[in-house]
C-alpha cells in the first residue's frame with residue numbers, strides 16, 4: 043500500500059469543504075490530498091512519512107490571489123527600483139526624501155521610482171521632465187504611478203529608451219507630446235511605459251526577479267494567483283520559470299486585451315500549474331480605457347471562443363457598461379459556467395450586484411481600497427467595496443490586492459472585510475461586513491472558482507492538490523482586528539514546501 047508522504051496532525055484544520063469539516067488530520071500522497079480525518083490517519087504512516095504536528099497552528103487551503111500583476115510586482119525586487127508606494131512612503135514628503143536619497147547615493151545606475159499615488163501623496167506635484175532632469179542630471183530617472191497607468195521620464199531616460207521624436211504610439215499605449223510632436227517624457231498605458239522603462243529593468247528580468255516574486259507570494263501563503271496583466275513578452279520568461287521548477291505558485295493568466303485574437307494562444311494551453319484562461323479589459327481608469335462600443339466588440343470577439351473575460355470597473359458607470367456588455371453577449375452566445383469577471387468593484391451598488399448575480403458574473407473585490415484609501419475618499423463612508431451586498435445577491439466573490447498596488451496580504455483583506463476598518467481605525471459602512479468563514483471562502487475556494495481551478499485546489503478535499511498554508515494561529519481563535527497579524531508558518535504547493543518561516 044502507498045504510504046503518505048506527509049501527515050498533518052494535532053492542530054486546527056480549516057478545510058473549506060463541508061464534507062471534511064471538523065477534520066484534525068490530513069494525509070498527503072504524491073502531491074495530492076490523500077485522506078482527511080482524525081488521528082486514525084497516523085496508522086497509514088510508513089518509514090518515509092513526514093508527520094507534521096501542528097501543535098496550536100492551523101492548516102488551511104493555500105490563499106488564492108485572484109488579481110495581481112507579477113510582471114510589475116517583480117520589479118519591486120530590482121536594484122534599480124525605489125519603492126515609493128504609499129505603504130512604504132506615507133506622504134509627499136516621504137516620497138521626496140526617498141527620491142533624493144536614492145539620487146544622492148550616487149552612481150550612474152538608472153532609477154525607477156515606483157508607486158506615486160495621486161491621492162495618498164497629495165501635495166506632490168505632477169513630475170515634469172525638467173524637474174526630473176534637475177533632480178538627476180544626466181542620469182535616467184523614471185517615476186511610475188502606483189496604478190501602473192502613467193509614468194514620467196527625464197531626458198536621459200528618454201534617450202536610454204531610444205524614444206526619438208518620431209516614436210510611434212503603441213496599441214493601448216501612447217506618449218504625451220509637445221507642440222512639435224516630440225515625446226515629453228510622460229507615457230500612458232503599459233505598452234508605452236514598458237517602452238520607457240524596458241532598458242532600465244530589462245537586463246534584470248532574466249536574473250531571477252520573477253523567481254523572487256514567487257518566493258514572496260509563497261511567504262504570504264499564496265498558492266494560486268490570477269495574473270491580470272499578462273503581456274506576450276512575459277510568456278517565455280514565465281514558462282521558463284515553470285519549466286525549471288522554480289515556480290512556487292500556480293498561475294492563471296489573462297492577456298491584456300488586444301483588438302484582435304491574433305496574440306491569444308489556443309484555449310487548451312498549459313497545465314495545472316500555468317495556464318491562460320482569459321483576457322483582461324480595462325473599462326475605466328485612465329486614458330487607455332475601452333469605450334462602451336469597443337468593449338462590446340471585444341467581449342463579442344473573445345467570449346464566443348471560450349475565453350473568460352475580466353473587466354476592470356471601479357465606478358458605477360463603468361460597472362453598468364460592463365454588465366450591459368455581458369448581458370448582451372450572454373443573450374447572443376449563452377454559456378453555462380462562463381464565470382465572467384468584474385474587477386475591483388469599489389463603488390458597485392447592491393442593485394448592480396443583483397444584476398451580476400442573475401447573470402452569473404463573479405466579482406473580485408479590492409478590500410485594501412477601504413483600508414488604505416478609505417480615510418481619504420468621502421464616498422467610502424457609504425459605498426466602499428460592498429462585500430455583504432455581493433453575497434446577498436449570490437455573487438461568488440474573491441479578494442485581491444492588485445499587487446503591486448498594495449502588497450499581497452490575504453489576512454488583511456479578510457480582516458478588512460470583517461471589521462470594515464480603515465488604516466486610521468475608522469469603521470466604514472459597517473452594514474457591509476461579512477463573517478470570517480465567508481471571508482475565508484473569498485480568499486480560497488471562491489477565488490479558485492473564479493480562476494477555473496476549484497476542481498483541483500482551494501479546499502482540503504481528497505483528490506485535490508495539497509496546496510496548503512500553515513498559519514501560526516487559527517483565525518477563529520483571534521479577534522478580527524488581530525487577524526492581519528497572524529504569521530504564515532509554512533506554505534506547500536502540491537505537497538512541496540515552498541516557504542518556511
Ligand SMILES: [Zn+2]
Nearest residue numbers: 109111270444
Ligand atoms: Zn490590476
